[in-house]
Amino acid sequence: MAKRIVIIGGVAAGPKIAAKLRRLDHEAEITIIEKGKFLSYAGCGLPYYICEDIKEQRELMETPVGVLRDPEFFEKTKNVKVYNRTEAIKVDRLKKEVEIKNLDTNQIKTLPYDYLVFATGAKVMIPPIKAIDVDQPGMELGCMDLSHVYTLHGIEDAEAIRWTIKEKMAKKAVIIGGGLIGMEMTESLVKSGLLVTVIEMLPEILPIIDDDLGILVRRYCQEKGVNVRVEEKILRLEGESGIVKKVVTDKGVYDTDAVIIATGFRPNSDLAKKSGIEIGETGGIKVDLFMKTSDSFIYAAGDCVEIENLVCMKNAYMPMGSLANKQGRAVAINIAGGQEVFRGGLNSVVFKLFDYTVSRTGLGMKQAKDLGFDAEYTLVPAPDKAHYYPGAKRVITKIIVDKRNGKLLGGQFVGTGEIMKSVNTVATALYYGGTIEDLSMLDIPYAPPYASAIDNNVCVAANVIRNKLNRSMIGISALEVEKKRKRNEDFILLDVRTPKEYQQVRIPGSTLMPLGVIKQKLDELPRDKEIVTFCSASLRGYEASIILKSNGFEGVKVMDGGLACWPYELEK
Amino acid sequence: MAKRIVIIGGVAAGPKIAAKLRRLDHEAEITIIEKGKFLSYAGCGLPYYICEDIKEQRELMETPVGVLRDPEFFEKTKNVKVYNRTEAIKVDRLKKEVEIKNLDTNQIKTLPYDYLVFATGAKVMIPPIKAIDVDQPGMELGCMDLSHVYTLHGIEDAEAIRWTIKEKMAKKAVIIGGGLIGMEMTESLVKSGLLVTVIEMLPEILPIIDDDLGILVRRYCQEKGVNVRVEEKILRLEGESGIVKKVVTDKGVYDTDAVIIATGFRPNSDLAKKSGIEIGETGGIKVDLFMKTSDSFIYAAGDCVEIENLVCMKNAYMPMGSLANKQGRAVAINIAGGQEVFRGGLNSVVFKLFDYTVSRTGLGMKQAKDLGFDAEYTLVPAPDKAHYYPGAKRVITKIIVDKRNGKLLGGQFVGTGEIMKSVNTVATALYYGGTIEDLSMLDIPYAPPYASAIDNNVCVAANVIRNKLNRSMIGISALEVEKKRKRNEDFILLDVRTPKEYQQVRIPGSTLMPLGVIKQKLDELPRDKEIVTFCSASLRGYEASIILKSNGFEGVKVMDGGLACWPYELEK
Structure with missing residues (x-):
C-alpha cells in the first residue's frame, strides 16, 4: 500500500520534502497543510521584494523556468495534495491522524498518516511593548x-x-x-x-x-x-x-x-509540544541525526527544530533557509527508507547591507569565551583581490581559534569586497574540525582578479593568528585602546605610517614614527611605557613591533586591524 | 654568529622567504640573487598590464601602500642585500659557496652561505618550430x-x-x-x-x-x-x-x-641539477615536507620544485604563485629553526576570460581515469545566486568523485557567475579528503544576493552525483549524445521543456514532450529504444526520467547539464 505522508508547513522544508519524496516514491500519498495562502515562497527574498529589487510577487514563488509553485502546480506536476489556508490543529499519535481546519470555511477534516512531518517554521517574537x-x-x-x-x-x-x-x-x-x-x-x-x-x-x-x-x-x-x-x-x-x-x-x-x-524568531513548536513530542532546550523540536522526533512516525525539519552546533556540539536554534532545505531532503530520504544523516549546522549567516556584505560562520569571540574556550582571534583588513588589480575592495576578516589546540572556532567577515569565497572556505574547514595551520596552507586558487597570492582573507588571516599564538605578535583591540585612552593611561600609540598618511588622517594623541626610521629613533621611545604600534592595516605595525622587540622593548602590542578597524574619532 | 642565507631568485618565493625570515631573525644576513632587473613583481598580473587594466609598471611592484619593492626597498626596509642583473652560476656545496656573475659587468663574486635557497622559478618551453x-x-x-x-x-x-x-x-x-x-x-x-x-x-x-x-x-x-x-x-x-x-x-x-x-613552462632546475641536488620525475627539484632538498643546507620553493598532489599523492608540478608564496613562508620558518610543513597542492587554478571565470581544483575526469580511479561526475548549470535575485549569473559546475568510496576527486567551474565561493569550498573539502556526502551537507551561508538556499554550485551538484551513484539517475554527456547522432543510432532525444522553450531553440532531431504531459503520453514512447531526456539544465529531464522509470521504461538516461552544456548546433 502507498505510504501516506502528511507535512505540516508549506514554505521551505515542507515543499522540499514533498518534491524529493515524490522523486523517491512515485506511489506515496503526499499532503501539505499550509496555514497561509501561499506556499513554497522565498521568505529570504522578502526584503528585496519590499524595495522592488524584485518586482513581482510571483517571482518569489516561481521555479527557475518561471512556473508558479501554487497548489495547482504541486497537485498537477508533483502529485502532491495541498491544503492551504488550512491549519493543523490536533495530532492523534495513537490513531496516527491529524485534524485540520480550513481557515476560510472553518471546516474540520481528519487526515490519517503513516508518517507525519512538522515543518511548522518559526514565529515572530513580539516584545511586550x-x-x-x-x-x-x-x-x-x-x-x-x-x-x-x-x-x-x-x-x-x-x-x-x-x-x-x-x-x-x-x-x-x-x-x-x-x-x-x-x-x-x-x-x-x-x-x-x-x-x-x-x-x-x-x-x-x-x-x-x-x-x-x-x-x-x-x-x-x-x-x-x-x-x-x-x-x-x-x-x-x-x-x-x-x-x-x-x-x-x-x-x-x-x-x-x-x-x-x-x-527575533522562535521555533513554532506549539502543536508538536501539544502532541507530546519532545521539545529541546532552545524551544525547538528535538530530532535525532535522521531528523526523527521522539515519535518514530513523526519527523521535523526547518525553523521549528533544534539542531546541534557542529563547532561546540551544543544544542542550538538556527532558523536558516539553507539548513531547512538540507534537513528537508534528509527527511524525504529517510521516509522513503533511506539513511540520510543531518549532523548539524555551523550557524553560517550572510546578508547584504547596502554595499557591505556581513557574514559569520561558527562561534564568535564572545560565544567562544562564554562556552569556556581559551580563544584567540585576529582582525585583518585587506583587499579581496590582488591589491593592484582594478576594483579590489576591502574585507575585514576575523578568525577565531582555540588557543589550546589551534582548532578553528569561527570566522566573521565585513566589508565591500567579495566575502562568500572566504566564509565558505572557513565554514568548510570548520565542518572538518580544521586547524589554523590548515587554513594557512589551503590550496585555494589564485589569480589577480580574484584573490591575492597568499589569500588575504583566509591564509594571511590564519598566518596572523599563528603569529599571535606563537607570541611573535601581541595584539590589542581598538576597543581596548579606546578604554585606555578614556582612562587616561600613560601609553604610546605609535603610528608607523608615512608622514603623508599621518597628515591625511590620524588618531588623536597618536605619535608618528614611520617604519623606515624606527631603527634610527629608538632613543626617542621610552622603555618604561607600554607601546602600541599600528598602521593602516597593522602589517607595518607588526613589523615595527618586531623591530622594537629585537631592540629590547618589552610587551610591545600591535593594534588589531590598524586604522581600518578603528571605529572612533579621527583627526583630519 | 648571524646565519648567512643566500636566495637564488627574486620574483615570488624568493622575496617572500627574505621578508618572512627577516621578521623571524633580525640578525640573519639575507641575500637575494636575481637574474632580471626587477624583483618581487606580480608575474600573474602581466596580462592585465599588457592590456592596460593595470596602467603603470610600478603597480606590479608596489606594496599595498604604494612603496616600490626595488632593491633599495629590500636593503633599506628589510635589511636584505639584493644583487639584481646577477646570475648564480655555480654552487660549491662542500665549501657552501655560490658563484655569482653580474650580467652587466660580467664581474664574478663568491658568496658563502649557511643556507641556500633555490627559488629559480620556471622557464618557458619553446617548441621546436x-x-x-x-x-x-x-x-x-x-x-x-x-x-x-x-x-x-x-x-x-x-x-x-x-x-x-x-x-x-x-x-x-x-x-x-x-x-x-x-x-x-x-x-x-x-x-x-x-x-x-x-x-x-x-x-x-x-x-x-x-x-x-x-x-x-x-x-x-x-x-x-x-x-x-x-x-x-x-x-x-x-x-x-x-x-x-x-x-x-x-x-x-x-x-x-x-x-x-x-x-607551457617547466621547472628551472638546471643549476640545482648541476649542483648535484636531486631532481624529481617532473623535472622539479625534489623537496621533503619541510621544503628541504637532498642537501640539508639547501631549500627550494616556488615554480622550480616538484610537490605532491594531495588528491592522488603523485608527484606533480604546480607552478602557481599561491603555492610559491606558501612554500616560501615554510622555507623561512624552517631556516629560522621552526618546523613548518608544506604538504602539497591541489592543482587549484582560476583565471578570467572576458566575462567568464574558469577554475579547477583537484583531478579532472580524464586525469582521474588515467590514474585508475573509477570516477563519476556531474555537470550542473545553475545561477550563482537565488534565481529570482537580479543579476544572478550562470555557473556550470563539474564535480568528480571516486565511485567506490564517495571521496571527492575534483571540481571544475566555468561561467559568468561568481565561482571563487564554490571552488574554494571544493578545494577545502578536498584538502580534508572529504566525501560527496559532506559536500551536500556543508553549512555554507545563504542569502538571495549570494547563493541559492541549497547552494547550486556545491550542494546541489553534490546531490546530483549522489543521485547518479545510487542509480536514481543515469547520465550521458552531450559529447556521447553527439557521437550517437553522428553514428545515426536509433534513440530518442526527449526534450521535456515547454513548447514555447522548444520553439525558441532546440537540438535538431530532438522530440518534444513537456514534463507535465509525459504521464498522459507514455504510449507515444517506444519501449524498445533508448531514451535520453533533457531540458534547459536537466532538472526536469531528471524528473522525466524518474516518471519513465516508474512506468517501466528501462535504461532511461539524462543528458548531463541539458541544453546549457550542449556545445553543438541548435535550431532556432
Whole structure:
C-alpha cells in the first residue's frame, strides 16, 4: 500500500520534502497543510521584494523556468495534495491522524498518516511593548494594535509594508531591533526612500557578529544616513487615529510613519509540544541525526527544530533557509527508507547591507569565551583581490581559534569586497574540525582578479593568528585602546605610517614614527611605557613591533586591524 | 654568529622567504640573487598590464601602500642585500659557496652561505618550430629568431608586447597554445584591440579542465570574435625583414603581426641539477615536507620544485604563485629553526576570460581515469545566486568523485557567475579528503544576493552525483549524445521543456514532450529504444526520467547539464 505522508508547513522544508519524496516514491500519498495562502515562497527574498529589487510577487514563488509553485502546480506536476489556508490543529499519535481546519470555511477534516512531518517554521517574537493612541485615551494597547506596525515573516507582511510605501503613507520608519532582519529591512526601506531609525536595546547591533565588527557596520550605516541607536530601550509606541506616530524610548522620542518589529524568531513548536513530542532546550523540536522526533512516525525539519552546533556540539536554534532545505531532503530520504544523516549546522549567516556584505560562520569571540574556550582571534583588513588589480575592495576578516589546540572556532567577515569565497572556505574547514595551520596552507586558487597570492582573507588571516599564538605578535583591540585612552593611561600609540598618511588622517594623541626610521629613533621611545604600534592595516605595525622587540622593548602590542578597524574619532 | 642565507631568485618565493625570515631573525644576513632587473613583481598580473587594466609598471611592484619593492626597498626596509642583473652560476656545496656573475659587468663574486635557497622559478618551453624569412632565403631560423615573436614570462616580455601594441605595429596576433597563459593573453590582446587567433595542437583548449567544459569555453571565445583552432599543428613561422608575418599550420596560413608562444613552462632546475641536488620525475627539484632538498643546507620553493598532489599523492608540478608564496613562508620558518610543513597542492587554478571565470581544483575526469580511479561526475548549470535575485549569473559546475568510496576527486567551474565561493569550498573539502556526502551537507551561508538556499554550485551538484551513484539517475554527456547522432543510432532525444522553450531553440532531431504531459503520453514512447531526456539544465529531464522509470521504461538516461552544456548546433 502507498505510504501516506502528511507535512505540516508549506514554505521551505515542507515543499522540499514533498518534491524529493515524490522523486523517491512515485506511489506515496503526499499532503501539505499550509496555514497561509501561499506556499513554497522565498521568505529570504522578502526584503528585496519590499524595495522592488524584485518586482513581482510571483517571482518569489516561481521555479527557475518561471512556473508558479501554487497548489495547482504541486497537485498537477508533483502529485502532491495541498491544503492551504488550512491549519493543523490536533495530532492523534495513537490513531496516527491529524485534524485540520480550513481557515476560510472553518471546516474540520481528519487526515490519517503513516508518517507525519512538522515543518511548522518559526514565529515572530513580539516584545511586550505597550502602545497608546491619543485619539483613544485610556485604552491599553499592545504594540501590534496600532496600524503601520509590522513584522516581517510571510508574504502578507511584505505586501503590507510595500503597500504602505507605495501609497506614500510613510516617509519615516523606526525599526525595532538591530539584528539580521532589522538590518536587511534597513537597507530595504532606505532604498525605498524612507528615513530610517534603528533602535537596538543591546550595546551593539548585529549580535550575529562580535562587537568590534558590529561597531564598524553601525558606523557604515550611519554614514549611509541611517540613525542607528544602541543601548536604547523602547518605552512605548504612540499613535493617532489608530496609526503609529511616535516611538518613545528611554533616551528620546522618534516621529515615525511606520514601525517594523524585528526582535527575533522562535521555533513554532506549539502543536508538536501539544502532541507530546519532545521539545529541546532552545524551544525547538528535538530530532535525532535522521531528523526523527521522539515519535518514530513523526519527523521535523526547518525553523521549528533544534539542531546541534557542529563547532561546540551544543544544542542550538538556527532558523536558516539553507539548513531547512538540507534537513528537508534528509527527511524525504529517510521516509522513503533511506539513511540520510543531518549532523548539524555551523550557524553560517550572510546578508547584504547596502554595499557591505556581513557574514559569520561558527562561534564568535564572545560565544567562544562564554562556552569556556581559551580563544584567540585576529582582525585583518585587506583587499579581496590582488591589491593592484582594478576594483579590489576591502574585507575585514576575523578568525577565531582555540588557543589550546589551534582548532578553528569561527570566522566573521565585513566589508565591500567579495566575502562568500572566504566564509565558505572557513565554514568548510570548520565542518572538518580544521586547524589554523590548515587554513594557512589551503590550496585555494589564485589569480589577480580574484584573490591575492597568499589569500588575504583566509591564509594571511590564519598566518596572523599563528603569529599571535606563537607570541611573535601581541595584539590589542581598538576597543581596548579606546578604554585606555578614556582612562587616561600613560601609553604610546605609535603610528608607523608615512608622514603623508599621518597628515591625511590620524588618531588623536597618536605619535608618528614611520617604519623606515624606527631603527634610527629608538632613543626617542621610552622603555618604561607600554607601546602600541599600528598602521593602516597593522602589517607595518607588526613589523615595527618586531623591530622594537629585537631592540629590547618589552610587551610591545600591535593594534588589531590598524586604522581600518578603528571605529572612533579621527583627526583630519 | 648571524646565519648567512643566500636566495637564488627574486620574483615570488624568493622575496617572500627574505621578508618572512627577516621578521623571524633580525640578525640573519639575507641575500637575494636575481637574474632580471626587477624583483618581487606580480608575474600573474602581466596580462592585465599588457592590456592596460593595470596602467603603470610600478603597480606590479608596489606594496599595498604604494612603496616600490626595488632593491633599495629590500636593503633599506628589510635589511636584505639584493644583487639584481646577477646570475648564480655555480654552487660549491662542500665549501657552501655560490658563484655569482653580474650580467652587466660580467664581474664574478663568491658568496658563502649557511643556507641556500633555490627559488629559480620556471622557464618557458619553446617548441621546436622553425621559421623562415623571405628576405633571408635559405637561412634556417628558430621561431624566436623573428621579431614580434614573444613569450610571456617576465616584465621585459610584457613591456615588449605592450610596446608593440602601443606603437600600433600589430593589428593581428596568433597565440600558439590554448592553455591558461594562452587564454589569458587572448583576453588581454582582444582588449587591446587586436584580432586574435589561438592555435592549439590538442583536440581541445585548456587542458586544465575537461574537454566537455573546454569546448564550452572555446565556443564562448568564438562568440567573442576569437578565432580558436584546435587539433592544428604549427609547421613554421614566416617573416619579412626579420619580422613575423605568417603562421603556417597543417590546416592553413594565418597572416599576423605578432606571435605569442604560450606552450607551457617547466621547472628551472638546471643549476640545482648541476649542483648535484636531486631532481624529481617532473623535472622539479625534489623537496621533503619541510621544503628541504637532498642537501640539508639547501631549500627550494616556488615554480622550480616538484610537490605532491594531495588528491592522488603523485608527484606533480604546480607552478602557481599561491603555492610559491606558501612554500616560501615554510622555507623561512624552517631556516629560522621552526618546523613548518608544506604538504602539497591541489592543482587549484582560476583565471578570467572576458566575462567568464574558469577554475579547477583537484583531478579532472580524464586525469582521474588515467590514474585508475573509477570516477563519476556531474555537470550542473545553475545561477550563482537565488534565481529570482537580479543579476544572478550562470555557473556550470563539474564535480568528480571516486565511485567506490564517495571521496571527492575534483571540481571544475566555468561561467559568468561568481565561482571563487564554490571552488574554494571544493578545494577545502578536498584538502580534508572529504566525501560527496559532506559536500551536500556543508553549512555554507545563504542569502538571495549570494547563493541559492541549497547552494547550486556545491550542494546541489553534490546531490546530483549522489543521485547518479545510487542509480536514481543515469547520465550521458552531450559529447556521447553527439557521437550517437553522428553514428545515426536509433534513440530518442526527449526534450521535456515547454513548447514555447522548444520553439525558441532546440537540438535538431530532438522530440518534444513537456514534463507535465509525459504521464498522459507514455504510449507515444517506444519501449524498445533508448531514451535520453533533457531540458534547459536537466532538472526536469531528471524528473522525466524518474516518471519513465516508474512506468517501466528501462535504461532511461539524462543528458548531463541539458541544453546549457550542449556545445553543438541548435535550431532556432
